[in-house]
Amino acid sequence: MTPEPDTMPAGKTAIEALRLMEHGRYRHVPVVDGGRVVGIVSRFDFSGIELDRLRRGNRSVGETLMAENKALRQWIRKRG
Numbered sequence: 001m002t003p004e005p006d007t008m009p010a011g012k013t014a015i016e017a018l019r020l021m022e023h024g025r026y027r028h029v030p031v032v033d034g035g036r037v038v039g040i041v042s043r044f045d046f047s048g049i050e051l052d053r054l055r056r057g058n059r060s061v062g063e064t065l066m067a068e069n070k071a072l073r074q075w076i077r078k079r080g
Contacts, residue, residue, distance in 0.1 A: 007032045008041070017041050 006024055008017050010033040017029055021043055031039045 005030055007037075009033065010038055014041070014046060018043070018046055 006020060006026070007030045008020060010031050017031075021027065021029055028040050028042045030037050031041055
């Protein structure tokens with residue numbers, strides 16, 4: 001594990017997270033809010049149609065994490 005990894009503030013756009021991962025050759029980036037880790041984004045989180053949407057929009061990393069958490073909760077409920 002990297003002792004002091006680069007991080008992304010939750011308010012940054014998801015495309016900025018992708019750019020950081022590309023530039024740093026990272027697969028994952030911790031997302032922080034108020035100095036606290038609130039999630040981790042990976043290249044996989046932004047694949048397919050979502051990646052296309054990100055390129056056209058300015059969705060924040062925090063919004064992306066919330067959407068993914070909501071989708072995961074819905075999936076868990078369905079599997080119930």
